[in-house]
Amino acid sequence: MLIVDTHNDALLELRDPRSGLTDETHHISIEKLRCGGVSMMTFAAFSSQPERYGSMLHMGAKGVDDFYALLDLHQDTLLQALCPQDVYRAQSAGRIAAMLSVEGGDVLEGDLHILHLWHRLGLRMFGLCWSRSNEICACCLEQKDFGLTDFGREVVLECDRLGIIIDLSHASDNTFWQTAELSAHGPCASHSCARALCPDQPRNLTDEMLTDLGCRGGYVGVNFCHNFLVGGGYPDDHLATIEDVVRHIEHMAEFAGVQSVGLGSDFDGISRVPVGLEDCSQFPAIADALLRRGWKEADVRGVMGENFLRYWSSVLHKAAR
Numbered sequence: 001m002l003i004v005d006t007h008n009d010a011l012l013e014l015r016d017p018r019s020g021l022t023d024e025t026h027h028i029s030i031e032k033l034r035c036g037g038v039s040m041m042t043f044a045a046f047s048s049q050p051e052r053y054g055s056m057l058h059m060g061a062k063g064v065d066d067f068y069a070l071l072d073l074h075q076d077t078l079l080q081a082l083c084p085q086d087v088y089r090a091q092s093a094g095r096i097a098a099m100l101s102v103e104g105g106d107v108l109e110g111d112l113h114i115l116h117l118w119h120r121l122g123l124r125m126f127g128l129c130w131s132r133s134n135e136i137c138a139c140c141l142e143q144k145d146f147g148l149t150d151f152g153r154e155v156v157l158e159c160d161r162l163g164i165i166i167d168l169s170h171a172s173d174n175t176f177w178q179t180a181e182l183s184a185h186g187p188c189a190s191h192s193c194a195r196a197l198c199p200d201q202p203r204n205l206t207d208e209m210l211t212d213l214g215c216r217g218g219y220v221g222v223n224f225c226h227n228f229l230v231g232g233g234y235p236d237d238h239l240a241t242i243e244d245v246v247r248h249i250e251h252m253a254e255f256a257g258v259q260s261v262g263l264g265s266d267f268d269g270i271s272r273v274p275v276g277l278e279d280c281s282q283f284p285a286i287a288d289a290l291l292r293r294g295w296k297e298a299d300v301r302g303v304m305g306e307n308f309l310r311y312w313s314s315v316l317h318k319a320a321r
């Protein structure tokens with residue numbers, strides 16, 4: 001069974017790229033990926049701490065360099081994923097595909113040329129913003145929801161043309177709706193949950209968003225973050241469990257359709273993980289839990305990875321036309 005995770009922050013956790021994914025205290029390590037039978041991980045270059053790195057572009061560049069350092073260091077294990085076929089190629093070679101994404105469109109610093117360069121470096125998924133609004137769009141955590149800016153509209157159309165997946169996981173509601181309208185591709189939220197089950201969390205998608213995303217052939221990867229899974233009505237000491245992840249998957253499948261749902265763990269970017277999903281070796285437990293609840297095997301395969309690869313193929317197919 002293919003296992004695809006559409007968001008992690010391992011690059012952020014990487015203190016020393018020369019030691020790579022060998023720290024077993026992290027959610028993600030080569031050994032844990034092997035143990036979990038993982039097919040593809042999406043590594044996000046993070047670009048929203050200018051105070052630490054001088055500029056957004058500088059921090060983003062460090063993320064890309066770290067990503068390539070990982071590919072070099074683990075060249076017997078990792079294989080860069082530039083298209084869905086690379087994931088199948090990696091699987092048949094007993095390797096793990098690695099996709100490069102960006103979390104925080106601040107990295108462009110308002111210049112489309114940087115997007116072109118990033119695409120040449122292998123960028124295949126682009127998060128328009130992280131936790132603050134930028135030159136592209138409003139983020140979901142800020143009061144003023146101005147949606148997409150003029151530059152943001154240019155970015156969306158250019159991502160469409162290049163076949164870069166536009167990630168709306170941190171986008172505001174207006175940004176979501178305006179991008180859904182403008183883009184030729186179905187909306188993607190690589191690591192979000194269902195707002196109806198966790199109403200005080202703007203990072204999660206409303207039922208209307210999920211329905212629209214499903215109708216347009218989009219994709220949503222369930223986030224394993226405790227705060228996105230349980231909230232409102234739960235006592236503070238309530239620990240999220242794998243059952244909560246399954247609850248969100250089932251709710252998202254109800255509104256978006258089972259073909260639009262996948263996994264977006266946010267591993268190594270979240271401090272509290274669900275009981276039963278403590279690290280990336282435990283992805284298969286989700287498939288087991290869905291099967292126990294009577295899910296059809298084909299639908300389980302979809303959620304575990306095939307849905308994302310089909311979505312990615314559709315983005316590339318439309319871009320090529």
Ligand SMILES: [Zn+2]
Nearest residue numbers: 103169170191
């Ligand atoms: Zn995120």
